[in-house]
Amino acid sequence: MKSVFESLVRRRSELRGQIAASKDVDALAVQLTDVAFSGIVEAYRALPVSWMNMDFVVDDHGNAQSPGPDFMEDYDPGREYSILWMTPAHIIEDIVRRPRGRIVYAAGFLPFGMCPMGGDGYYLRFSEVSSRLTPLYRVYLDWVDPRSEGRLLPEAQKLVCQSFESVIGVARFEAGP
Secondary structure, three states, X not given: OHHHHHHHHHOHHHOOOEOOOHHHHHHHHHHOOOHHHHHXXXXXXXXXXXXXXXXXXXXXXXXXXXXXXOOOOOOOOOOEEEEEEOOHHHHHHHHHHOHHHHHHHHXXXXXXXXXXXXXXXXXXXXXXXXXXXXXXXXEOHHHOOOOOOOOOOHHHEEEEEOOHXXXXXXXXXXXXX
């Protein structure tokens, strides 16, 4: 996820969120002990990404594109995405205290964002973060069985884009609520 951090740094002047409180980032670092997560922890520590909206479009081939001026006018689910970055405290809440969140985390997914209109979250899969590109997933919590012991049904996970780094490269950033 170092490449995620580097992608965000390249667009630092355009980021419209908040820098997370040090105590919250420290608590997140305690939870995310795998070195693969150092880039996400660094992003929360150094960049205004908490409560930041990130808008983008995915084409028919799974490539991220910049949103046009008519973004979300005729909402096209599966093509148009708006992600609100969670705070470190929300991530911890999700992976430690929420039963379905614990299951999704145990299955190898790290939450970082949510749909600002309500709904399911956006995740980075840590079994894939050591690769050059970090895939972005949406996980449908209604499909997560609290008794599943860390296993997700294939229907519960949807690959949004092969490269979260490319999403960061083309997204429009706005301040969240």
